[in-house]
Amino acid sequence: MIDPYLESILIFSGINIILALSLYLPISAGLLSLGHGGFMAIGAYMSAACTALYGLPFLPSLVLGAVMAGLVGAIVGFPALRIKGVYLIILTMGFGEITRVFFLNFEPTGAASGLGGIPPDTTLALVWFIVAILLFGFFQLRRSRLGRVMTAIRDDELAAEVIGINLARIKVAVFAAGAALGGLGGGLYAHYALFIDPAQFGFHRSAEIFIMVLLGGMGNYLGATLGAIVFTVLPEVLRGLQDWRMTLFGSLLVILMIVRPWGLIGARR
Amino acid sequence: MLIQQMINGLMLGSTYALIAIGYTLIFGVLNLVHLAHGEVFMIGAFVGLYAAMFLETGVFGSIVIAIIAAAAVGVLVEVLAIRPIRARNGHMLAPMISTIGVGIVLQELATRFFGAEQVGFPSAMVGAPWHFGSLTVTPMQMVILGVSVALMAALHFFVTRTKVGMAMRATAESLIISHTLGIRTDRTILLTFAVASGLGGAAGVLVGFSFNAISPFMGIDMGIKGLAAMLLGGLGNIYGAALGGLIIGVVEVLSVGYLSSSYRDAFAFVIIIGVLLVRPQGIFGARHHVEG
Numbered sequence: 201m202i203d204p205y206l207e208s209i210l211i212f213s214g215i216n217i218i219l220a221l222s223l224y225l226p227i228s229a230g231l232l233s234l235g236h237g238g239f240m241a242i243g244a245y246m247s248a249a250c251t252a253l254y255g256l257p258f259l260p261s262l263v264l265g266a267v268m269a270g271l272v273g274a275i276v277g278f279p280a281l282r283i284k285g286v287y288l289i290i291l292t293m294g295f296g297e298i299t300r301v302f303f304l305n306f307e308p309t310g311a312a313s314g315l316g317g318i319p320p321d322t323t324l325a326l327v328w329f330i331v332a333i334l335l336f337g338f339f340q341l342r343r344s345r346l347g348r349v350m351t352a353i354r355d356d357e358l359a360a361e362v363i364g365i366n367l368a369r370i371k372v373a374v375f376a377a378g379a380a381l382g383g384l385g386g387g388l389y390a391h392y393a394l395f396i397d398p399a400q401f402g403f404h405r406s407a408e409i410f411i412m413v414l415l416g417g418m419g420n421y422l423g424a425t426l427g428a429i430v431f432t433v434l435p436e437v438l439r440g441l442q443d444w445r446m447t448l449f450g451s452l453l454v455i456l457m458i459v460r461p462w463g464l465i466g467a468r469r
Numbered sequence: 470m471l472i473q474q475m476i477n478g479l480m481l482g483s484t485y486a487l488i489a490i491g492y493t494l495i496f497g498v499l500n501l502v503h504l505a506h507g508e509v510f511m512i513g514a515f516v517g518l519y520a521a522m523f524l525e526t527g528v529f530g531s532i533v534i535a536i537i538a539a540a541a542v543g544v545l546v547e548v549l550a551i552r553p554i555r556a557r558n559g560h561m562l563a564p565m566i567s568t569i570g571v572g573i574v575l576q577e578l579a580t581r582f583f584g585a586e587q588v589g590f591p592s593a594m595v596g597a598p599w600h601f602g603s604l605t606v607t608p609m610q611m612v613i614l615g616v617s618v619a620l621m622a623a624l625h626f627f628v629t630r631t632k633v634g635m636a637m638r639a640t641a642e643s644l645i646i647s648h649t650l651g652i653r654t655d656r657t658i659l660l661t662f663a664v665a666s667g668l669g670g671a672a673g674v675l676v677g678f679s680f681n682a683i684s685p686f687m688g689i690d691m692g693i694k695g696l697a698a699m700l701l702g703g704l705g706n707i708y709g710a711a712l713g714g715l716i717i718g719v720v721e722v723l724s725v726g727y728l729s730s731s732y733r734d735a736f737a738f739v740i741i742i743g744v745l746l747v748r749p750q751g752i753f754g755a756r757h758h759v760e761g
């Protein structure tokens with residue numbers, strides 16, 4: 201039997217890896233998002249409502265949550281066709297905030313008091329099975345046509361369009377797929393945390409996912425994975441410092457960016 | 470009723486405008502979204518409060534002290550957390566991550582030194598309201614509006630009439646060319662951080678006056694609204710940011726008055742998304758920022 205504390209760290213690492221990869225996907229096509237907490241919230245609430253309120257089985261609920269987040273992601277992805285960089289970051293921040301306020305006022309899922317009584321269906325095996333599939337998928341993606349198309353869009357949009365890449369289709373699809381994965385991570389999170397409320401999916405959550413991707417290494421899916429692990433384990437390692445833990449964590453973030461401005465294992469482009 | 474709401478909205482909006490101007494100044498020179506700016510604002514609010522409570526500096530004294538303290542914090546942030554990354558020529562987003570780290574540190578330190586509870590300014594400082602027919606205006610609201618307008622006017626004078634201010638605008642236009650023309654860009658960037666953070670600190674005290682509740686966690690919400698205001702006006706444009714702040718303040722108050730108070734934080738963003746779809750560069754923004 202595995203130690204519960206260790207198990208929780210492993211599960212959270214897995215969920216965070218899924219979340220980091222879900223954001224890495226649009227970022228690898230040059231679409232920055234600082235509102236991924238919103239997609240996570242949609243997946244979490246959708247799947248938790250299915251299991252806790254309507255008694256649906258776990259796996260179909262999880263899929264429903266991901267699909268719902270993906271659909272919303274496709275809608276949010278459309279403005280992303282016209283804007284880039286900082287504008288997109290602030291647009292997605294606005295989306296995250298709107299989602300949070302929506303759930304804060306949405307009575308069927310408990311509004312501000314949150315949604316409890318979620319069945320504890322997320323297991324260590326399931327989380328890491330999904331992580332393994334995703335990592336394999338990303339490994340394949342790198343050498344695939346789609347993966348190269350995404351890199352082309354990230355590096356030079358105009359050139360990509362000139363060689364015949366359908367920018368609109370790829371961008372919306374990638375954004376929606378990232379959102380769906382975020383929703384999947386949210387569903388897993390909800391069925392492990394067992395209680396969700398809108399405050400858990402605020403700006404700080406979006407920022408966390410963003411940090412994980414960029415901390416590990418920009419432009420590399422293994423970097424996002426490493427970033428998620430470091431991000432989960434580091435606060436635990438610092439636990440001995442008690443009250444100074446988050447202060448040191450923030451400082452380490454700054455120092456890491458100074459020492460390795462391309463991420464832990466990121467390559468200079 | 471409508472006029473009263475408009476007045477309240479303009480008061481609130483003028484504080485958003487000060488924050489948004491800070492963002493936009495920094496974005497102008499470094500193309501950086503300074504995600505700890507909300508926390509600098511929060512530090513300004515606390516310093517102003519403590520100055521008012523323990524040094525009994527009065528309304529204007531505490532604003533001045535808050536401006537100085539926030540400017541100092543802003544300069545420290547630039548020197549410690551942003552300059553080293555710029556020097557190493559990292560990923561364009563590395564400084565942004567670093568500012569998130571700074572935000573965490575500032576928020577934690579504030580919780581540590583000032584406590585996690587909401588505190589308010591002494592009510593004696595707020596004063597009794599004045600009535601003009603059906604309109605109600607508190608002296609504090611006049612202070613908020615007056616100080617914001619004065620600061621914005623001072624900034625306008627600074628960037629259009631003084632040599633350093635013009636150097637700041639030149640640096641925002643092009644860092645490299647200003648440098649070759651003999652402007653000490655590193656110093657100018659420091660100055661920009663000081664001015665931007667000082668404005669944020671002043672906004673902190675003013676918001677403390679109007680809501681009478683400041684906490685270490687207030688920086689995030691206000692920061693997000695300031696960002697929205699900056700975006701609405703167009704990145705890097707001081708006057709756009711001021712106008713954007715006012716618009717968001719008025720819309721927020723009107724939406725609370727006529728629609729529903731529970732959605733107040735979302736309305737600003739609904740507008741932003743609408744604006745981005747129609748005119749992605751914001752009201753006064755230049756096209757090239759959108760593409761980059």
